[in-house]
Amino acid sequence: MGGFTKIRAEQGEKQKALEERDMAVFQEVLPEAVSKANAAEDAVEKAVITSEMISAGGDDLDEVRQAVQEAQKAMGEARIFLNAKQASARRHLERAGAPQKNEELGEPKQQGNVIAFGIPQVRALKADPKLTATSCGYVAEEYTLSSASVDSFIPGLVYLPGFLTVAEEQELLAAIEAATWDGDNKSRRTQQYGYGFHWRHRHSNALVKLEPPRDAMPACSEAILERLVRDGHLASSAFDQCIVNDYTGGQGIKAHRDREFFGEAVVGFSLRDRAIMDFRCIRSGEVRAVLLEPRSVLILTKDARWSWQHAITPAPTLLWRGSTLPRGHRTSLTFRSIADWGVVAEA
Structure with missing residues (x-):
């Protein structure tokens, strides 16, 4: 314990010396900084007064131009001086080994309602043991959803856990596994139904009508969509396109909004295992997260869409x-x- 106490005492002395040096630098810089700032303010005030006098008397504008130039010169000198002193102070801090960022201090860096990934997860959880990890960072429990929600969590978002039966899930998976997987999306396995999406030509003629049996929606899906309509969650069960995404080995999908040429409602079924889908508001940057359980349904309309x-x-x-x-x-x-x-x- 004696050695530890000695080390702490030495660190305290070093910190005190650094603080005294910082104060000395500050006291040295402050008078000149104030003087230059005052000179700049005086020059600006002089320019304003001169302008008012000339406007009232109808005199020549040369005096105004000269006053403005003097004001600009004074402000420029003040700016150069302060920038130079700021750079000097920054170099001093770097030599002293002072950290410049919150991450280096081990403190959570808050951006809106998101805590950035700049600190270890263990330390973040000490600050808030109920955090959830999203693609943008950590969010508190109040910004997460795992129970049924209809339009309250995010306007237009409907989440229905357990909406599909086990039999419906198995029937869908059997139909999917019996079909072939597309080979043009390297990030994960996909299948498309109704209309196919050209991954390499997204901006023009992006969709093409598929040949049978891919020209219709997957087996069993239409009955589920019709049940969503009967329960009041959807206005229509008619959809033109379906894409199946197969996620293995921790695969994900980057932040996106479904393309504008698709309609108002986007409906998703989750099968097999859970995942966290996070949502980021385009306007405010706020982030929220939904735990998508197996056999759940997610509907996006209005703001959520x-x-x-x-x-x-x-x-x-x-x-x-x-x-x-x-x-x-x-x-x-x-x-x-x-x-x-x-x-x-066109075909």
Whole structure:
């Protein structure tokens, strides 16, 4: 204990010496900085007074120009002086080994409602043991959702856990596994139904009508969509396009908003395993997260459809409300209608 006390005493003396040096630098700089700032203010005031006098008397504008030039010169000198002293102080801090960022201090850096990933997860959880990890950073429990929600968590977002039965899930998976997987999306396995999406030609003639049996929605999905209509969650069960995404090994999907040529409602089924989908408001930057459980349904309309981006973070495990959850094999189906048929290529 004696050695530890000695080390702490030495560190305290060094810190005190640094603080005294900083104060000396500050006291040295302050008078000249104040003087130059006052001179700049006086020059600006002189320019204003001169302008008013000339405007009232109708005299020549040369005096105004001269006063403005003097004011600009004074302000420039003040700015150069302060910038130089600021750079000197920054170099002094670097030599003293003082950290410049919150991350180096080990303090959580808050950006809106998100705590950035600049600190270790263990330390972040000490500050808030109920944090959830999203693609943007950590969010508090109040910004997460795992229970049923209809339009309250985010306007236009409907989350229905356990909406699909086990039998419906198995029937969908059997149909998907019996079909072939597309080979043009390297980040994950996909299948498309109704209209196919050209990954390499997204901006013009992006969709093409698929040949049978891919020209219709997957087996069993239409009955589920019709039940969503009967329960009042959807206005229509008619969708033109479905994409199946297969996530393995912690795969994710980057933040995005479904393309504008798709319609008002986007519907997603989650099969097999859970995932965290995070949402980021395009206007405010606020982030929220939803735990998508197996056999759940997610519907995006209104703000949730148009004003929020959604993403799934690539990670082998999930951090949800302070608990680490294993992440397994997840399959999702996303249903969309076509609003702008100009993007469909002619056969």
